Structure formats: structure tokens, C-alpha cells
Amino acid sequence: MAGPVVDPPAASAVTPKAGYHHGDLRAQLIAAVAELVESHGPDGFSVAEAARRAGVSSAAPYKHFKDRHEILRGVVAEAMDRLHAAMEAGAAAHPRGSLEAIAAVGLAYVDFARTGPGVFRLVFGLTEGHEDDPDLMAKGDQCFGVVQQAVADCLRLSPADPEVERRAYMLWSFVHGHSFLTIDMKHKVASTGTDDWTYLMAVAEAILRRP
Amino acid sequence: MAGPVVDPPAASAVTPKAGYHHGDLRAQLIAAVAELVESHGPDGFSVAEAARRAGVSSAAPYKHFKDRHEILRGVVAEAMDRLHAAMEAGAAAHPRGSLEAIAAVGLAYVDFARTGPGVFRLVFGLTEGHEDDPDLMAKGDQCFGVVQQAVADCLRLSPADPEVERRAYMLWSFVHGHSFLTIDMKHKVASTGTDDWTYLMAVAEAILRRP
DNA sequence: CCCCCATGTGAGAGTTGTTAACTTTCGCCG
DNA sequence: CGGCGAAAGTTAACAACTCTCACATGGGGG
The missing domain is CATH 1.10.10 (Arc Repressor Mutant, subunit A)
Structure with a gap:
């Protein structure tokens, strides 16, 4: 690639090192x-x-990193940890098994996407040399696990129940899709007609209170 | 970037030129x-x-192109045209206003993602210098228009009706999310427990046959 | 206290993006 | 039919970037 990559070649939010050995x-x-x-x-x-x-x-x-791809992977790993923590926090903020808990997990997801669209896309767009990095896969499963657990709690079933998996997947598609659309079309916002919370509650209700 | 970008530096599916002027x-x-x-x-x-x-x-x-980003934009534009055509074809293959027509549009979307995951991600991940290329935005709206029209037909309302927009957006989130998840987690496939068609029909029904 | 090795530096080879100045070819107009 | 201008290709060149290698440094464990 040619041309300077950034506008102000210096100046950053990360404070530079101190001595010869950086430490961090x-x-x-x-x-x-x-x-x-x-x-x-x-x-x-x-x-x-x-x-x-x-x-x-x-x-x-x-x-510290084998090549540029490994740095990206590092960024993704860190981001997934943050996402996981946010989802857990969302779930923990409401009674176990409540629809609110589920909506909160979704909201954490959407917020994560909105506050860092670039990284969010990176997380779900990484397909270079690491299609199956076991570490990243594990972190991904961890995130899905939060949804699965919340759904299981709500339905009073085991997380391994196929019905739970099915509905958790549905829910996740929805939230994932909404997250993507919401950052892609910053124009024509509020396409849902309501705020995220109301929207997610409606979706959770529709998916979980059915035969 | 360093290192050759491809494995066999020659050999390709695109047949090279003929004379000095390439023609195409x-x-x-x-x-x-x-x-x-x-x-x-x-x-x-x-x-x-x-x-x-x-x-x-x-x-x-x-x-032919100002810079590398413009080439990417060209790829995206071509892909969106294909996607739009596939969606239209899907809708046209079933009676107007039927749930099948809607599911078919969704299936076209999912198939598009599956047969070209890289390009699919590119289409929805383009955020370099062209956040608001009017041409691409128009093509995007065109695609959403197909969904919107199908939903309007099904509900027997005007495509501009807010209720139509709301449900079309819901539907699209779902399909979009499913498309992404399906290409991200090629492992543990069939997380839905059913094939795409049945899945999409169920989703269409759930979203359109409600208050 | 000293040495070792993890962590830094500098220079360098090879690739890329992009521009500029050139050349070749095509089609069109007198 | 001749030639000429624009479209489309080429070569050459430069700066930036990736990544490697040999060397420098200095903090912590023996």
C-alpha cells in the first residue's frame, strides 16, 4: 500500500513508552x-x-506478533472478550429467565456494534489465514453461550436442548442482522420505528413466547 | 504488503487479453x-x-479506476446488481403476495452469501472512502425495495406504509443475520435444525401473520 | 553481582500503490 | 486514403509498507 495511512502521522490516544523496554x-x-x-x-x-x-x-x-494478520487476530480476541463481558453484564442486570435479560444481552450486542463499527465488522469479517483459529472459535462459542444460557433460563430447559439452540440461533440472527444494518445504514436511522430496547423486547417476546 | 499475494502467481479463470488494446x-x-x-x-x-x-x-x-478503492467499489456494484437480480427472480417465481415469494427473496439472499462469502462480506463491509457513494446507496435501496414490495404485496398495503417498512426491516435483519452467521460458522452447520427454505418460511410467517 | 534472553533498534530486500511521460492502436473526418 | 486525437497500454520511478536479520540493551533470576 502506498500513501500515508493516517492524517496526523503522530498524535494518538495511546501514550508512548518510557524507556528502552516498553513494558506493555x-x-x-x-x-x-x-x-x-x-x-x-x-x-x-x-x-x-x-x-x-x-x-x-x-x-x-x-x-510480539508473527505478522500483520496475527495483530488483527489479537484485536479481534480482545474485542470478543469485551463483547462477552458486556453480554454477561447485560444478562446479569436482570432476573434470570426474564425476557429483559435476553433483551439486555441483545442490547449489549447492538451497543458494541454501534460504538465500534469498524472493529465489529472486523470481528465478523476475519477470514484471512485464521478461518479456524481455535482460540477465536472458543471465544465465539462463549458469546453464543450467553445467549443460549439466557434462552434456556427463560424456557426452563437445558442449554443443550435442541429447542433452546434453535431459538437462540433465531434470536442471534436477528440481533446480529439488526446490528449490521444499523451500522451500515446510519442514514435512515430508526428504521425500526422504535428504540432498540423496545424493539429487542418485542423480538424476544415473539421468539420465546410461541409454540 | 509483502510476499506474493497468491499461490500460483499465474493461472486464472479470466482469460487474458488478445492484442495491445485489451477491449474488456x-x-x-x-x-x-x-x-x-x-x-x-x-x-x-x-x-x-x-x-x-x-x-x-x-x-x-x-x-479505468482512480485507485484501489474504486476497484473494490466496482466489484461491489457488480455484486449488488447480481444480488438484486437474484432477489427479483426469487420474488417472481411465486405468486405475488404469497409468503413463498418472501421466503424466496430471503433464500436468494442467503444463497448469494453462501456462494460468495468474501464478496458478500465486502458488500456489507465497505467503509473506506465510500461511506456514501450515491450509486451504491441507490443499489442498496433497490435491494431493500424488493423486500419492501414483497411485504407490501403480502399485507396488501402501500410499500410506503410505516407498518410495511417496519416488518420489512425486521425480515431483512433476520435474513441478513442468518446469512452472516451461516458463512461465519460453517462449522456446526444446520444450527437452525432445518433447511433454509423451511426456516425462512417460518420466519416470514412469524413476522407477517401477526398484529 | 553478573550474565542471559526477552525485547528493543537499524538497515535492507522485495512488493505494492500511484503518478508521469511515453507509445501504440483505433476510429473518424476531411 | 491519410493523418490525427483520444483511449488504453507500457516502462520507469518514488515513497510506503511488510518482514527478516544481525546487533544492542538492560532487568530479573541464578
């Missing part, structure tokens, strides 16, 4: 890359620029 | 890029490699 480079690189992905799209980042932002030479990142 | 370079570049995106991810393509595949010098593409 790996995390700072991930933060810097997340920022870049957010502002310039998934292929609008460069290892070099991330290094610059962290205040290290352009070769330093390769002590 | 623009289209062949788009085809080549679509192939690359499909096999190496959205940022796994390079203008140079696309040119190589089309049998021209690496500067030739710039006679």
Missing part, C-alpha cells in the same frame, strides 16, 4: 490497531503506523 | 478482483496481482 507493547499495539481499524477500515491500518503510535520502531511489533 | 479490461479486472477477494479476503487482494491475472501491466488498471 503488545497491549498498546492492539489498542493502536483497534483505533486505526476504527477510523480507516480493516485494511486501512499498517503495522508501521501502529508501531509509530506506540513510539517504537517498525520492527518491534514482530517480537 | 475493466470487466476482467473486476472479475479478477472478485476472485481474489473470494479466496484471500477483502484486504488480500492487490491491484498488481489483478493486473497480472488480466495479463496487463500493473499501471493499466489506473486507466
Whole structure:
């Protein structure tokens, strides 16, 4: 790729290092890359620029990551952890088995997408050399697990019940689709006619209170 | 980027040119890029490699596209046309206003995603310099229009009716989400427990046969 | 206290994006 | 029919980027 990747080649939110040994480079690189992905799209980042932002030479990142793809994977892993935590928190904020708990999980998902559309798309668009990174797959399953558990609680069934899996999948498609559409079409917002919470409650009700 | 972008640096499905003047370079570049995106991810393509595949010098593409982003946009535009056509065809294959017509539109969508996951993701992940390319937005609206029309027919209301918009959006979220999940988790397929058609019919019914 | 190795630096090879100046070919007009 | 201008290709060049290798550094465990 040619041309400078960013507008102000310096200046960043990640505070640079202190001495020769950085002490926290790996995390700072991930933060810097997340920022870049957010502002310039998934292929609008460069290892070099991330290094610059962290205040290290352009070769330093390769002590922590095999190649640029591995950095992306790092960003995704971190993001999925955050997503998982947010979903758990959403569920925990309401009585177990309530529809509210389910809607809250969905809302956490949508909020996650809206506050970091670039990273969100990265998370679900990663298909380079890591189609089946076991670590990422595990984290993905962990997230789905939250939905599954909430649905199981609501239906008073085991999480492994096929009926639970079916409805959890339905719910997730819905939330996932809404998240994507909502960040793709920032124009014509409020296509739902209502706010997210009401919308998600309606969906949860429709999917869970049926034969 | 470093390193060759593809495995066999030559050999391609797009047959190279004939004489000095290629005659069809623009289209062949788009085809080549679509192939690359499909096999190496959205940022796994390079203008140079696309040119190589089309049998021209690496500067030739710039006679047809301003920069690499414009090539991507070309790929997306072509893909959206195909998607739109497939959706229309799906709707046309069933009686107007039937649930089947709606399910068929959804199935076209899902099939499109499945047969070209890379391009599909590209279509809905394009956020570089063209967040609001009027041409692409128009094509997007065209696609949503098919859903909207099918829903309107089914409910016997005007496509502009807010109720139609609301349900069309719901339906689209669902289909969109299912499409994404289906290509993301190729593993644990058939999470729905049924085939796509049955699934989509159930969803259409649930969303359209309600207060 | 000292040495070791994880973590940094610098230079360099190879690739890419993009532009500029050129050349070739096609079709059209006098 | 000749030539000419625009469209479409080529080569050359530059800056940036990825990634490697040999070397430097310094903090923590023996």
C-alpha cells in the first residue's frame, strides 16, 4: 500500500513508552490497531503506523506478533472478550429467565456494534489465514453461550436442548442482522420505528413466547 | 504488503487479453478482483496481482479506476446488481403476495452469501472512502425495495406504509443475520435444525401473520 | 553481582500503490 | 486514403509498507 495511512502521522490516544523496554507493547499495539481499524477500515491500518503510535520502531511489533494478520487476530480476541463481558453484564442486570435479560444481552450486542463499527465488522469479517483459529472459535462459542444460557433460563430447559439452540440461533440472527444494518445504514436511522430496547423486547417476546 | 499475494502467481479463470488494446479490461479486472477477494479476503487482494491475472501491466488498471478503492467499489456494484437480480427472480417465481415469494427473496439472499462469502462480506463491509457513494446507496435501496414490495404485496398495503417498512426491516435483519452467521460458522452447520427454505418460511410467517 | 534472553533498534530486500511521460492502436473526418 | 486525437497500454520511478536479520540493551533470576 502506498500513501500515508493516517492524517496526523503522530498524535494518538495511546501514550508512548518510557524507556528502552516498553513494558506493555503488545497491549498498546492492539489498542493502536483497534483505533486505526476504527477510523480507516480493516485494511486501512499498517503495522508501521501502529508501531509509530506506540513510539517504537517498525520492527518491534514482530517480537510480539508473527505478522500483520496475527495483530488483527489479537484485536479481534480482545474485542470478543469485551463483547462477552458486556453480554454477561447485560444478562446479569436482570432476573434470570426474564425476557429483559435476553433483551439486555441483545442490547449489549447492538451497543458494541454501534460504538465500534469498524472493529465489529472486523470481528465478523476475519477470514484471512485464521478461518479456524481455535482460540477465536472458543471465544465465539462463549458469546453464543450467553445467549443460549439466557434462552434456556427463560424456557426452563437445558442449554443443550435442541429447542433452546434453535431459538437462540433465531434470536442471534436477528440481533446480529439488526446490528449490521444499523451500522451500515446510519442514514435512515430508526428504521425500526422504535428504540432498540423496545424493539429487542418485542423480538424476544415473539421468539420465546410461541409454540 | 509483502510476499506474493497468491499461490500460483499465474493461472486464472479470466482469460487474458488478445492484442495491445485489451477491449474488456475493466470487466476482467473486476472479475479478477472478485476472485481474489473470494479466496484471500477483502484486504488480500492487490491491484498488481489483478493486473497480472488480466495479463496487463500493473499501471493499466489506473486507466479505468482512480485507485484501489474504486476497484473494490466496482466489484461491489457488480455484486449488488447480481444480488438484486437474484432477489427479483426469487420474488417472481411465486405468486405475488404469497409468503413463498418472501421466503424466496430471503433464500436468494442467503444463497448469494453462501456462494460468495468474501464478496458478500465486502458488500456489507465497505467503509473506506465510500461511506456514501450515491450509486451504491441507490443499489442498496433497490435491494431493500424488493423486500419492501414483497411485504407490501403480502399485507396488501402501500410499500410506503410505516407498518410495511417496519416488518420489512425486521425480515431483512433476520435474513441478513442468518446469512452472516451461516458463512461465519460453517462449522456446526444446520444450527437452525432445518433447511433454509423451511426456516425462512417460518420466519416470514412469524413476522407477517401477526398484529 | 553478573550474565542471559526477552525485547528493543537499524538497515535492507522485495512488493505494492500511484503518478508521469511515453507509445501504440483505433476510429473518424476531411 | 491519410493523418490525427483520444483511449488504453507500457516502462520507469518514488515513497510506503511488510518482514527478516544481525546487533544492542538492560532487568530479573541464578
